[in-house]
Amino acid sequence: MSSGYGKAFALMREAGQGPWRDYTRHAFVEGLKDGTLPRAAFLHYLRQDYVFLTHFSRAWALAVVKAQTHEEMQVASATVNGLMHEEMMLHVGVCADAGISREKLFATPERPENLAYTRFVLEAGYSGDYLTLLAALVPCVIGYAEIGARLAQEATSETYRPWIDTYAGDQYQSYCRDIGALLDSALIRRLGENYDTLPIWSDLCKTFETATMLEVNFWQMGLTP
Amino acid sequence: MSSGYGKAFALMREAGQGPWRDYTRHAFVEGLKDGTLPRAAFLHYLRQDYVFLTHFSRAWALAVVKAQTHEEMQVASATVNGLMHEEMMLHVGVCADAGISREKLFATPERPENLAYTRFVLEAGYSGDYLTLLAALVPCVIGYAEIGARLAQEATSETYRPWIDTYAGDQYQSYCRDIGALLDSALIRRLGENYDTLPIWSDLCKTFETATMLEVNFWQMGLTP
Amino acid sequence: MSSGYGKAFALMREAGQGPWRDYTRHAFVEGLKDGTLPRAAFLHYLRQDYVFLTHFSRAWALAVVKAQTHEEMQVASATVNGLMHEEMMLHVGVCADAGISREKLFATPERPENLAYTRFVLEAGYSGDYLTLLAALVPCVIGYAEIGARLAQEATSETYRPWIDTYAGDQYQSYCRDIGALLDSALIRRLGENYDTLPIWSDLCKTFETATMLEVNFWQMGLTP
Amino acid sequence: MSSGYGKAFALMREAGQGPWRDYTRHAFVEGLKDGTLPRAAFLHYLRQDYVFLTHFSRAWALAVVKAQTHEEMQVASATVNGLMHEEMMLHVGVCADAGISREKLFATPERPENLAYTRFVLEAGYSGDYLTLLAALVPCVIGYAEIGARLAQEATSETYRPWIDTYAGDQYQSYCRDIGALLDSALIRRLGENYDTLPIWSDLCKTFETATMLEVNFWQMGLTP
Numbered sequence: 001m002s003s004g005y006g007k008a009f010a011l012m013r014e015a016g017q018g019p020w021r022d023y024t025r026h027a028f029v030e031g032l033k034d035g036t037l038p039r040a041a042f043l044h045y046l047r048q049d050y051v052f053l054t055h056f057s058r059a060w061a062l063a064v065v066k067a068q069t070h071e072e073m074q075v076a077s078a079t080v081n082g083l084m085h086e087e088m089m090l091h092v093g094v095c096a097d098a099g100i101s102r103e104k105l106f107a108t109p110e111r112p113e114n115l116a117y118t119r120f121v122l123e124a125g126y127s128g129d130y131l132t133l134l135a136a137l138v139p140c141v142i143g144y145a146e147i148g149a150r151l152a153q154e155a156t157s158e159t160y161r162p163w164i165d166t167y168a169g170d171q172y173q174s175y176c177r178d179i180g181a182l183l184d185s186a187l188i189r190r191l192g193e194n195y196d197t198l199p200i201w202s203d204l205c206k207t208f209e210t211a212t213m214l215e216v217n218f219w220q221m222g223l224t225p
Numbered sequence: 226m227s228s229g230y231g232k233a234f235a236l237m238r239e240a241g242q243g244p245w246r247d248y249t250r251h252a253f254v255e256g257l258k259d260g261t262l263p264r265a266a267f268l269h270y271l272r273q274d275y276v277f278l279t280h281f282s283r284a285w286a287l288a289v290v291k292a293q294t295h296e297e298m299q300v301a302s303a304t305v306n307g308l309m310h311e312e313m314m315l316h317v318g319v320c321a322d323a324g325i326s327r328e329k330l331f332a333t334p335e336r337p338e339n340l341a342y343t344r345f346v347l348e349a350g351y352s353g354d355y356l357t358l359l360a361a362l363v364p365c366v367i368g369y370a371e372i373g374a375r376l377a378q379e380a381t382s383e384t385y386r387p388w389i390d391t392y393a394g395d396q397y398q399s400y401c402r403d404i405g406a407l408l409d410s411a412l413i414r415r416l417g418e419n420y421d422t423l424p425i426w427s428d429l430c431k432t433f434e435t436a437t438m439l440e441v442n443f444w445q446m447g448l449t450p
Numbered sequence: 451m452s453s454g455y456g457k458a459f460a461l462m463r464e465a466g467q468g469p470w471r472d473y474t475r476h477a478f479v480e481g482l483k484d485g486t487l488p489r490a491a492f493l494h495y496l497r498q499d500y501v502f503l504t505h506f507s508r509a510w511a512l513a514v515v516k517a518q519t520h521e522e523m524q525v526a527s528a529t530v531n532g533l534m535h536e537e538m539m540l541h542v543g544v545c546a547d548a549g550i551s552r553e554k555l556f557a558t559p560e561r562p563e564n565l566a567y568t569r570f571v572l573e574a575g576y577s578g579d580y581l582t583l584l585a586a587l588v589p590c591v592i593g594y595a596e597i598g599a600r601l602a603q604e605a606t607s608e609t610y611r612p613w614i615d616t617y618a619g620d621q622y623q624s625y626c627r628d629i630g631a632l633l634d635s636a637l638i639r640r641l642g643e644n645y646d647t648l649p650i651w652s653d654l655c656k657t658f659e660t661a662t663m664l665e666v667n668f669w670q671m672g673l674t675p
Numbered sequence: 676m677s678s679g680y681g682k683a684f685a686l687m688r689e690a691g692q693g694p695w696r697d698y699t700r701h702a703f704v705e706g707l708k709d710g711t712l713p714r715a716a717f718l719h720y721l722r723q724d725y726v727f728l729t730h731f732s733r734a735w736a737l738a739v740v741k742a743q744t745h746e747e748m749q750v751a752s753a754t755v756n757g758l759m760h761e762e763m764m765l766h767v768g769v770c771a772d773a774g775i776s777r778e779k780l781f782a783t784p785e786r787p788e789n790l791a792y793t794r795f796v797l798e799a800g801y802s803g804d805y806l807t808l809l810a811a812l813v814p815c816v817i818g819y820a821e822i823g824a825r826l827a828q829e830a831t832s833e834t835y836r837p838w839i840d841t842y843a844g845d846q847y848q849s850y851c852r853d854i855g856a857l858l859d860s861a862l863i864r865r866l867g868e869n870y871d872t873l874p875i876w877s878d879l880c881k882t883f884e885t886a887t888m889l890e891v892n893f894w895q896m897g898l899t900p
Contacts, residue, residue: 057302067283070331073279080302123572129802188874191875192872199864199865291578340795424641428518490815515737520759667685
């Protein structure tokens with residue numbers, strides 16, 4: 001299957017295909033698909049994800065700092081805005097509908113599986129360069145696009161349709177194709193066309209894979225409110 | 226004169242009033258006021274300022290990373306957007322009108338006085354916390370508001386009126402009052418109401434003063450294309 | 451009980467006394483005390499701790515970067531050396547005696563509980579200032595001193611005596627009193643004598659407590675090779 | 676002339692040979708050679724260099740944080756120690772002999788040319804990775820070795836012989852060969868043997884050249900107490 005999200009992403013996913021499958025086919029995801037995921041688990045996940053997105057926005061802001069071109073800055077900066085003003089607002093809305101107030105949402109205690117993931121991404125970004133940071137960011141960004149696209153096809157229940165539609169929708173899919181293109185151009189700009197033959201490529205794949213495994217742990221946490 | 230930009234800014238300005246005067250009453254500024262500033266100097270300054278704003282945007286993005294509340298994140302994030310999509314575009318426009326192409330503008334070699342300033346701000350932000358970073362950022366932001374407001378009153382020439390109006394205008398003035406309020410609330414949130422009695426206060430004033438002196442050097446550079 | 455490791459540490463420990471007890475009285479620790487800890491668990495822990503110490507050394511090096519006085523730099527710099535040339539070498543030696551080669555030790559796959567802890571500390575240090583970083587570092591440093599001192603008194607088995615002696619010994623205890631004094635002086639230098647009355651104090655205690663909880667998870671990981 | 680400090684350094688120096696010559700043949704350096712440099716300029720330089728070395732130590736500590744192997748950590752960590760316990764102590768001694776107390780030395784106000792250089796290096800390190808940081812660090816480290824070695828041959832005066840001997844001596848020369856080897860191996864480890872054919876190579880050379888130009892400005896500052 002062609003990913004549609006660029007060459008580098010496809011190569012990274014292939015290099016870490018075991019964890020990638022564990023992530024994108026996790027029981028939590030399958031529960032979204034067939035509607036068997038308990039509502040309590042979904043809301044628990046959503047609250048943790050809200051905390052996650054706060055730190056994930058910070059990580060994308062760090063990408064603005066680490067960028068080397070205006071275009072690299074702009075994509076990252078637009079992502080910060082999208083996360084803070086759209087995606088996080090969706091969570092606020094869904095939680096409000098479920099009787100979880102903004103105050104309660106904001107005060108959600110951060111679970112260790114959540115903390116592990118965002119601190120890994122931020123630290124990878126602080127200690128490395130723009131490429132390292134992107135490699136840590138894309139599994140979440142594009143993984144959700146892949147999950148959304150598949151579930152839009154395969155879902156057998158309407159229960160979690162709004163969540164699926166968010167990530168399967170044109171806006172998010174188009175954004176993820178841009179992120180895939182950004183990753184490709186950032187690699188080529190620094191390392192040339194044969195970036196995947198360089199030693200640093202395996203470091204980047206390792207970062208991608210670690211982030212993927214932390215996604216698996218995040219879903220697992222979602223199942224255990 | 227009441228600053229209108231909050232209490233902390235007023236205190237910091239007072240603590241470093243010598244350099245502050247050198248900055249806000251610099252010969253370059255007076256040349257904007259009476260129209261005697263040579264056009265070549267103005268365009269040279271504008272090109273350097275474009276490079277400056279790239280790094281200044283990165284520094285505000287770092288403020289998003291270092292923020293501790295959603296509001297602190299949002300003000301910083303909105304600033305990054307404002308800088309990249311409005312203020313930098315103004316420079317592109319003025320330069321285009323003067324026959325300086327985008328390519329030439331983007332390729333402006335960074336002068337040491339320019340580099341010194343932005344790297345100081347970024348390093349202060351990386352090594353310190355949100356407060357340190359704000360203390361390094363506000364002299365530029367609010368200083369321009371103060372200069373703009375004064376020149377709007379005192380200008381005896383129309384030559385640099387569009388520049389003056391940008392910083393004297395309601396939008397920029399209102400934004401700077403928000404930044405002043407952000408500084409006040411960030412201080413109180415971390416250090417309490419009596420923040421100016423703590424040892425760390427003199428470190429913050431020192432950071433503010435160093436940034437102010439680097440502004441003086443930046444104007445001076447503007448006079449020597 | 452007076453901690454002997456300074457005032458700020460004592461206050462922070464008291465503020466997070468529940469997690470502190472979970473950490474310093476963990477089943478893993480009690481197993482070291484009475485010798486019932488399985489050797490396999492101990493060696494597993496030691497290998498993870500070796501990976502941990504690599505990142506912990508990096509975090510102390512970050513403290514050198516974030517320091518504001520020569521003394522603050524020197525204590526942090528000496529710690530980096532101590533960790534890399536002494537503590538990590540102890541682990542190399544114990545592992546070698548147990549038939550675990552240097553190569554195998556170096557190649558130990560990092561467990562998520564391990565990664566969560568070091569990335570939390572490093573990110574806290576990158577995003578915050580010297581104080582935040584110290585608050586994240588001391589639970590490990592001084593917690594081991596407290597555990598070592600207690601186990602030296604209470605151990606009913608000789609099995610893990612060399613480990614206990616390392617942390618109960620004069621050299622480590624003296625070092626930890628220095629770290630406690632460093633924390634006290636760093637706080638007073640920035641925030642004055644009444645630092646524990648400022649809002650930022652609760653942020654620092656929160657950082658300390660989170661690091662403590664990550665220590666609990668680290669011991670728990672030790673029990674599950 | 677073969678540099679003796681490794682292949683990458685030789686290539687970087689060649690790429691920026693104009694600024695490199697301005698740096699290593701600066702009037703300040705020639706004044707050290709023939710003894711015509713005024714004592715006041717030398718002492719002024721030494722005091723600024725003391726401030727410089729504080730921040731340069733911090734930058735090398737940042738290299739420990741950014742390292743990816745134990746060897747990369749150890750060379751950087753040993754450098755921090757060497758700078759803080761040896762090189763800075765030499766300055767303390769020379770200044771003391773000249774009647775400049777430790778207190779006065781520590782209180783030296785940082786000149787803008789000095790600040791520009793260290794903040795550039797630190798920011799390059801924070802925003803980039805280990806390679807970027809090394810590229811910013813080596814012009815100072817190895818440039819002094821090259822200057823020392825040449826002046827040991829060409830000096831026509833004994834006035835600044837102790838300074839020359841410090842950098843011409845076996846210990847410093849041997850250390851610089853290690854740093855050159857570190858740069859080579861760090862490049863190969865990440866980018867492979869043909870690192871100088873990749874786009875990122877010109878970024879690294881640009882960083883090296885900017886640091887070199889900031890060295891020129893530093894010498895120039897030395898001439899104007």
